[in-house]
Amino acid sequence: MTVTEPLLDVRDLTIAFGGKPVVHSISLSIAPGETLGLVGESGSGKSATSFALMRLLPPSATITGSIRLEGHPILTLPEPQMRTLRGSAVSMIFQEPMTALNPVMRIGDQIGESLLAHHPRTPRAELRARVIAAMQEVGLPNPEQRLRDYPYQFSGGQRQRILIASALINRPRLLIADEPTTALDVTVQAQILDLLRKLRRTHNLSILFISHDLAVISQIADRVAVMQHGRIVETAATADLFRDPQHPYTRKLLASAPTMQTDRSKPLATLA
Numbered sequence: 020m021t022v023t024e025p026l027l028d029v030r031d032l033t034i035a036f037g038g039k040p041v042v043h044s045i046s047l048s049i050a051p052g053e054t055l056g057l058v059g060e061s062g063s064g065k066s067a068t069s070f071a072l073m074r075l076l077p078p079s080a081t082i083t084g085s086i087r088l089e090g091h092p093i094l095t096l097p098e099p100q101m102r103t104l105r106g107s108a109v110s111m112i113f114q115e116p117m118t119a120l121n122p123v124m125r126i127g128d129q130i131g132e133s134l135l136a137h138h139p140r141t142p143r144a145e146l147r148a149r150v151i152a153a154m155q156e157v158g159l160p161n162p163e164q165r166l167r168d169y170p171y172q173f174s175g176g177q178r179q180r181i182l183i184a185s186a187l188i189n190r191p192r193l194l195i196a197d198e199p200t201t202a203l204d205v206t207v208q209a210q211i212l213d214l215l216r217k218l219r220r221t222h223n224l225s226i227l228f229i230s231h232d233l234a235v236i237s238q239i240a241d242r243v244a245v246m247q248h249g250r251i252v253e254t255a256a257t258a259d260l261f262r263d264p265q266h267p268y269t270r271k272l273l274a275s276a277p278t279m280q281t282d283r284s285k286p287l288a289t290l291a
């Protein structure tokens with residue numbers, strides 16, 4: 020792969036369920052270290068798109084077009100190779116961490132399981148050290164003691180940190196974050212966004228950040244793709260999108276986000 024090649028390159032991706040298209044010929048790309056925001060209202064096809072990138076859509080879905088991740092053709096790759104890429108090249112975090120965590124498994128074992136899925140022969144002491152390091156990196160307090168705790172013993176924000184630790188322990192190059200802060204209150208949301216920004220910097224991580232909330236996206240994305248009814252109607256650098264939205268739907272999204280500064284004559288403080 021040359022440095023100019025995108026990490027993720029999606030062309031003309033169409034997804035249909037029962038013959039009914041829900042994603043229509045979308046194209047997008049993400050460069051190494053870049054964060055692309057994907058915004059759109061509920062049902063616009065954001066999650067279907069993200070599951071297609073992981074090749075985790077149910078067999079009932081018909082998918083056409085192409086998805087290349089670090090040059091790998093995701094839609095035609097044999098399943099064993101795809102399993103290798105999941106976790107090690109691309110990982111995903113979701114809105115509700117509680118449902119993604121196993122409630123009866125200690126969190127240290129859950130984070131360790133992600134590592135073992137790709138490195139099954141990791142010696143026990145090394146596994147423990149890697150889990151503790153991963154917990155430290157995402158800001159979980161007292162990792163040596165807390166790795167024996169269960170998910171219910173953590174707050175919502177801490178549970179999202181556990182999932183982030185799990186998702187990143189194999190150092191994937193792309194993180195798909197599907198509404199990762201939607202279930203959290205505003206203060207905790209800001210902390211998780213801070214953490215993602217820090218991890219992006221430290222690891223040159225690319226992020227596909229999915230949200231219905233343009234105000235949240237503006238705090239993290241370098242570029243934004245706006246999705247409506249399964250189509251990407253506009254893609255622009257975040258600052259440009261806010262200053263000069265081209266599509267009527269983008270303008271509608273901007274207008275319906277009252278907490279956001281939409282005065283186009285001034286740069287957005289949050290985009291610094």
Ligand SMILES: Nc1ncnc2c1ncn2[C@@H]1O[C@H](COP(=O)(O)OP(=O)(O)OP(=O)(O)O)[C@@H](O)[C@H]1O
Binds near residue numbers: 036062066067077231
């Ligand atoms: N497994 C499935 N079977 C049938 N239809 C599906 C399936 N998954 C998604 N859909 C349909 O695809 C469309 C897009 O859904 P999707 O979940 O991708 O939207 P979204 O933008 O992520 O919305 P939300 O923010 O509410 O999750 C919806 O009409 C949904 O009902």
